[in-house]
Structures are given as structure tokens and as C-alpha cells.
Amino acid sequence: MLACAAFFSGAALRVCDGLLPRLARDFTITPGAASQVVISFAVAYGLMQLVFGPLGDRYGKARLMCAALFGCAGGAAASALAPGFDALVWTRMLWGMAAAGVIPLAMAWIGDNVPYAQRQATLARFLTGTLSGMMAGQLAGGLFADLAAGWRGAFFTLAVGFALVATLLLRRVRRMPAPARSASTGRGHFGRDLWSVLQVPWARRVLLAVGAEGIFLLGPMAFLPTYLHHRHGLTLAVASGLIALYAVGGLVYAVSARRLVATLGERRMVLLGGVLMSATFLALWLSPWWFAAGPIALLMGFGTYLFHNTLQTHATQMAPASRGTAVALFAFCLFAGQALGVTLAGWSVDHLGYVPMLAAAAAGLAVAGWAFAGALGRRVPPVH
Numbered sequence: 530m531l532a533c534a535a536f537f538s539g540a541a542l543r544v545c546d547g548l549l550p551r552l553a554r555d556f557t558i559t560p561g562a563a564s565q566v567v568i569s570f571a572v573a574y575g576l577m578q579l580v581f582g583p584l585g586d587r588y589g590k591a592r593l594m595c596a597a598l599f600g601c602a603g604g605a606a607a608s609a610l611a612p613g614f615d616a617l618v619w620t621r622m623l624w625g626m627a628a629a630g631v632i633p634l635a636m637a638w639i640g641d642n643v644p645y646a647q648r649q650a651t652l653a654r655f656l657t658g659t660l661s662g663m664m665a666g667q668l669a670g671g672l673f674a675d676l677a678a679g680w681r682g683a684f685f686t687l688a689v690g691f692a693l694v695a696t697l698l699l700r701r702v703r704r705m706p707a708p709a710r711s712a713s714t715g716r717g718h719f720g721r722d723l724w725s726v727l728q729v730p731w732a733r734r735v736l737l738a739v740g741a742e743g744i745f746l747l748g749p750m751a752f753l754p755t756y757l758h759h760r761h762g763l764t765l766a767v768a769s770g771l772i773a774l775y776a777v778g779g780l781v782y783a784v785s786a787r788r789l790v791a792t793l794g795e796r797r798m799v800l801l802g803g804v805l806m807s808a809t810f811l812a813l814w815l816s817p818w819w820f821a822a823g824p825i826a827l828l829m830g831f832g833t834y835l836f837h838n839t840l841q842t843h844a845t846q847m848a849p850a851s852r853g854t855a856v857a858l859f860a861f862c863l864f865a866g867q868a869l870g871v872t873l874a875g876w877s878v879d880h881l882g883y884v885p886m887l888a889a890a891a892a893g894l895a896v897a898g899w900a901f902a903g904a905l906g907r908r909v910p911p912v913h
Contacts, residue, residue: 530698531635532658534598537690538631539662539776540669541601541624544687545570547670547754547769548680555679556614560755561875565614566621567751568868568875573625575864578857581630583722585857590634590641595702597630598695604628605688609681632659633860640845640852652841656783656834664776671754671769722854731908732847732855738901739840739859740866745893746806746833747863748870749886750775753813753826756883761819771822778830786838795842796905798835803898805832810891814884836898839905 545552545567552563585593604624611617635655643651666687673683726732750772757768782789789798809829813822844859845852877886 530694530701531638532655533694534594534631534698535635535655535658536662536665537598537601537687537694538628539659540666540690541570541605541628541662541687542666543663544666544670544683545621545680546667546751546772547672547765548674548683549751549755550758550765551674551679552614552617558614559879560752561879564751564871564875565618567871569618569622570625570628571747571864571868571871573622574629575861575868577626577629578633578861578864579723581634581857583854583857585630585634585637590638591698591702593630594634594638595695595698597627597634598691598698600627601631602688602691602695605684605691609684609688629860633856636841636845637852637856640849640856652838652845654783654786656838657780660776660779660783660830660834663779664773667754667769667773667776668766671764671766671773674765674769723858726848726855726858729847731843732858734901734904735840735843735847736858736862738897738904739837739844740862741893741897742833742837742840743863743866743868744870744873745890745897746870747867748872748874749810749890751871752874752878752883752886755878756813756887757819757822760883761822763819768822771819772826774823775826775830775833778827778832779834780830781827782831782834782838789835795839796902799839799905800898800902802832802834802836802839803895803902805829806836806898807891807895808832810887810894814887814891836901840901 549560549563549567552558552566553560556563581593581597601624604620604627607620608617608624611620636652639651639655669683669686673679673686676682753772754765754768757763757771758765761768763771793801805828809825809832812825816822816825841859844856847859848855873889874886877883877889
């Protein structure tokens with residue numbers, strides 16, 4: 530059930546990538562301006578982590594996740610009915626606020642219930658739902674962009690999916706026992722929980738690394754279908770389909786995670802992930818063949834999750850007594866980074882073109898992988 534929730538949440542995260550040219554055409558704006566629908570979602574998603582995380586620690590992660598899924602259904606339906614672009618930006622913001630309570634709370638629930646030694650592999654399996662949703666969302670965005678139903682049809686489809694999963698999860702949540710409130714969350718305020726995580730030096734390193742991932746990976750990624758559409762003259766459905774193979778690379782990682790962790794170890798996984806992410810952005814820039822974008826995107830996805838899932842595993846152990854808050858801060862930094870990255874990438878696309886965006890992404894991801902791998906090498910492993 531968690532994977533089903535993650536599927537639709539993943540689809541919501543990526544559905545607008547393929548829709549940007551259609552939105553630009555429908556509202557007579559530039560692709561950079563159309564990216565406000567991505568930015569508003571990411572900003573709201575990130576900020577609401579600071580609410581959902583502490584609330585999950587206090588009142589139960591599964592219950593809040595169920596409420597968030599119903600909120601996503603409402604936000605998606607409202608977005609589909611938006612009368613204009615400004616209204617769409619606001620409804621996407623409301624949708625992002627609700628979506629903030631799905632994947633991060635599910636991760637924190639896994640952190641509460643799965644021992645650390647098995648957590649990397651368990652999170653990898655959970656990723657299959659998120660990644661399948663991202664792939665489906667990206668494909669659906671491109672397909673709906675070429676259909677008469679357009680972005681309204683894409684958002685209505687997601688609204689129905691969210692409502693169905695929320696209803697099924699509600700039936701299970703009603704049978705769950707009331708959650709036990711942890712000692713740390715019963716006597717403080719949200720600010721105290723957040724501060725307790727930020728006081729941990731290793732937590733600050735993890736948060737900085739995932740913020741860099743948001744800026745240099747998720748930001749430029751929003752424009753990759755548009756880039757292929759403009760450079761190679763592909764339809765939006767084909768361009769989105771090629772970039773959707775990114776999620777297949779993540780799935781390859783997910784099914785081989787246990788073996789990869791045992792063979793490479795976390796440090797080499799992070800280093801290799803940074804190299805692959807950097808090299809694939811350079812390859813998209815330099816390759817003259819449109820069909821090469823598919824395998825390039827697949828390698829990008831594989832590299833991403835070598836890097837990201839290691840960060841994610843450390844996020845679940847940064848502050849065990851306030852795990853929901855810690856994972857919420859992790860997601861906040863990722864999506865705050867994405868919002869900044871989309872803003873910068875959109876400005877680059879509108880004023881400088883795509884090449885500076887791709888080159889900056891390649892450089893930033895290489896440095897992020899190298900820096901976090903070095904930090905892992907210097908760290909004394911904790912006892913679990």
C-alpha cells in the first residue's frame with residue numbers, strides 16, 4: 530500500500546515536465562514562465578515537511594499519510610479545474626502542500642520499523658513504487674500534452690488515482706492501534722525538534738548534499754523533455770518517454786541494491802553515482818543522436834539512486850528519536866533545492882539557452898558526489 534501511495538506521489542512530482550511546452554502554448558508564455566507550476570509545487574512540498582514531519586512523530590505517520598492522500602486528490606482536481614495560469618500555480622501549491630505528507634512519512638515509517646542493516650534494501654524496494662510513478666507521470670505528461678485533454682486530463686487522472694489509494698489506506702488505518710508518542714515529542718515544540726536535528730554535524734552534511742542534488746539534478750531535469758523537443762524536433766510524448774527511462778535506471782538500482790551495497794559500499798556508491806549523473810548531462814549536451822537520450826536517461830537514473838538512496842538511508846538515522854522530523858528536513862532541503870534549481874534552469878533556458886544549464890548540472894553533480902564520498906570516508910560509523 531505504501532508503494533501504491535508512492536506511485537501516485539511520484540507521478541505528481543514529474544507529470545508537469547512533459548506538459549511545460551503545452552502549458553506555454555495554452556497560456557502564451559515561455560517554458561521558463563510555465564515552470565512556475567513546478568516551482569510552486571516544490572516550494573510548498575518542501576515547506577510543509579516542517580509541519581508533517583513533527584506531526585508524524587506526534588500523531589502517527591500512517592494516519593497523516595492517509596489525510597495527505599485525500600488532500601492530493603483534492604489538489605489535483607482543483608488544478609484540473611483551474612480557470613487560468615495564476616489559479617493553476619496556486620492550486621499546484623495546494624497540491625504540493627498535501628503531497629508533502631506521503632513519501633517522506635512513508636520513509637520515516639520504514640525507519641521506525643525496519644532495522645538499519647536491512648533499511649537500504651527496504652527503502653530500495655519502496656523506491657520501486659516512487660520510480661514507477663515517476664516514469665508513468667512523465668509518460669502521461671507527454672502523452673496528454675499531445676492530446677486534446679491536455680493538462681486538465683492529466684490532473685483529473687491523478688485525482689482519481691489519489692482518491693482510490695486514500696480510500697484503501699483509510700480502511701487499513703482504521704484497524705491500526707493508536708500510535709505511541711515518543712518521549713522527545715511529547716514535551717517540546719516543533720522548533721525544538723527541528724533544532725535538535727540541525728545540531729547534529731552529520732545531519733548538516735547530509736542535508737547540504739541533498740540540497741545540491743535538488744539544485745543540480747531535479748531543477749534541470751524538469752526541462753529535459755522540452756530540451757529534446759526543441760533540439761531534435763521530437764513530439765512531447767516521445768521526448769517524455771525517452772526521459773522516463775530515468776526511472777527504469779532507478780528500478781535497476783532498486784532490484785540490485787542489496788548486492789550493490791555489499792559489493793561497493795556506501796562511499797564508492799556515492800562517488801560512482803556522482804560520476805554517472807555528471808557524465809549523462811554532458812552526454813545529453815554532446816550527443817547528436819536523439820535515440821541516445823533513452824539509454825543516457827537510464828544511466829542517469831541508476832547513478833541518481835546510487836547517490837540518493839545512500840543519502841536517504843542516512844536521513845533515516847540522523848536523529849532516531851525524531852525520525853519523522855529528520856526525514857522531513859531531508860525532503861525540505863531536496864525540494865527547496867529543486868525550486869531554486871528550476872528557477873535558475875528556467876532563467877537559463879529563456880535567456881542563455883540549454884547548454885549552460887546542462888554544463889552547470891554536470892559540474893555541480895560531480896562535485897556533490899566527490900564531496901559526500903569524502904565525508905563518508907572520514908566518518909566513524911555509528912553503532913546501531
